Amino acid sequence: MRIAMVLYSHMTALDIVGPYEVLSRLPGASITFVGDGSGPVPTDAGSLFLGGMSDFSDISADVVVVPGGPDVAAQLADTRLREWLRAVDAGATWMASVCTGSLILGAAGLLRGRRATSHWLVADRLREFGAEPAPERVVVDGKYATAAGVSAGIDLALDLAGRIAGPQVAQTIQLAIEYDPRPPFTAGSPATAPPEVVGFLRANAHLIVTS
Amino acid sequence: MRIAMVLYSHMTALDIVGPYEVLSRLPGASITFVGDGSGPVPTDAGSLFLGGMSDFSDISADVVVVPGGPDVAAQLADTRLREWLRAVDAGATWMASVCTGSLILGAAGLLRGRRATSHWLVADRLREFGAEPAPERVVVDGKYATAAGVSAGIDLALDLAGRIAGPQVAQTIQLAIEYDPRPPFTAGSPATAPPEVVGFLRANAHLIVTS
Numbered sequence: 001m002r003i004a005m006v007l008y009s010h011m012t013a014l015d016i017v018g019p020y021e022v023l024s025r026l027p028g029a030s031i032t033f034v035g036d037g038s039g040p041v042p043t044d045a046g047s048l049f050l051g052g053m054s055d056f057s058d059i060s061a062d063v064v065v066v067p068g069g070p071d072v073a074a075q076l077a078d079t080r081l082r083e084w085l086r087a088v089d090a091g092a093t094w095m096a097s098v099c100t101g102s103l104i105l106g107a108a109g110l111l112r113g114r115r116a117t118s119h120w121l122v123a124d125r126l127r128e129f130g131a132e133p134a135p136e137r138v139v140v141d142g143k144y145a146t147a148a149g150v151s152a153g154i155d156l157a158l159d160l161a162g163r164i165a166g167p168q169v170a171q172t173i174q175l176a177i178e179y180d181p182r183p184p185f186t187a188g189s190p191a192t193a194p195p196e197v198v199g200f201l202r203a204n205a206h207l208i209v210t211s
Numbered sequence: 212m213r214i215a216m217v218l219y220s221h222m223t224a225l226d227i228v229g230p231y232e233v234l235s236r237l238p239g240a241s242i243t244f245v246g247d248g249s250g251p252v253p254t255d256a257g258s259l260f261l262g263g264m265s266d267f268s269d270i271s272a273d274v275v276v277v278p279g280g281p282d283v284a285a286q287l288a289d290t291r292l293r294e295w296l297r298a299v300d301a302g303a304t305w306m307a308s309v310c311t312g313s314l315i316l317g318a319a320g321l322l323r324g325r326r327a328t329s330h331w332l333v334a335d336r337l338r339e340f341g342a343e344p345a346p347e348r349v350v351v352d353g354k355y356a357t358a359a360g361v362s363a364g365i366d367l368a369l370d371l372a373g374r375i376a377g378p379q380v381a382q383t384i385q386l387a388i389e390y391d392p393r394p395p396f397t398a399g400s401p402a403t404a405p406p407e408v409v410g411f412l413r414a415n416a417h418l419i420v421t422s
Contacts, residue, residue: 014228014229014231014232014388016259017224018228020224020256021223021256021361021362024255025256033258033259040262040263042263044235045235045242047243048227048242048244048261049251049262050260050261052258099389119389148389148391149387149388150389150390151232151388151389151390151392154392155393155394155395162395167396168405168407168408170398171404172398172411172412174396174398174399175398175399175400175401175409175412176361176419177361178310178330178359178361178362178363178399178400179361179392180348180359180362180363180399180400180403181362181366181390181399182348183385183390183391183392184369184381185369185382185385187381187383187386188385188386188389188390189389189391190386194379197382197383197386198386201383201386208387
């Protein structure tokens, strides 16, 4: 199974590394990283670089994962990326995104009429691309699987692993990466976080997502 | 606050990227990546590279994070890494590890007489380094904070964020990365996974952790 994961400058590292740790453990998985073909790209906080990227020339993959980032304006306007996504979509079994990666899928025209999700601060923007924002953490509509913000990529990838290889393989991967989450606080969604925390992030959304 | 994260070849990417996404959002955080100073290192599945690394010459940091990997034999025997860890430990406020990274802290002599944890398949090996294996997902003993396997680094980092900057900052980070985990299966620890899944991984532990 050929899995293509998109890389670009200032993307959120965890958006792709969560799915990488899950999907790379699928039997027969072969992961490639796709982007502008330059060297390692800086990630969101700037100091960590992700590398191993080839360019957009290969348009065949069974599974595609598109990460988000705090500012995806450049990716929304990137003709080459959008054309690659449309080309690879034609043969792919699963098109997936994490966080604001769903806006990129949307900009490529792939989410029209679909239910989808994104980072909670920008999920309403999915309507610009003809998609219907849905409140779940992982939304699967046809072959389009979108996840909420950043850490939701792990849940999305385990969901996909179960659909691709069956629940026992997905459970084996979950135990291998010891994914038994125990957040020390209850603040992971706007529905559960203290109102002042939600208010602070809404008032400072530009610090988190700027596009 | 200076945060140093260790990188090495074939480390598990999520071990460091989980804490990176959390700790890089702490006010005033400055993250550096430390290792042998070579170029980007291949991670566990081989196709993703992590870069941005400086060498071991800087021995000052407030927080240190050591990732694990499927085979840390080379790191356990790496004199330069162990000496760096002992030197930086002298001035650090927090020494943290994820997964088999605790074995590396142990090999540096830093966990003697401490409670600590590691990936569930190798936690008993902490005894070789004079540490007492503890069953929690995140174990804090003095300034030594160790996490269970792979994904546990996110929980550890949020715990540390709360201790360093207070619960409201930690909650703000948790909501920013939308960490409201919803694993689609209940198989993240040997206590909750189906017995046949636990048995398969125990019988094939060499596929997961080989040192």
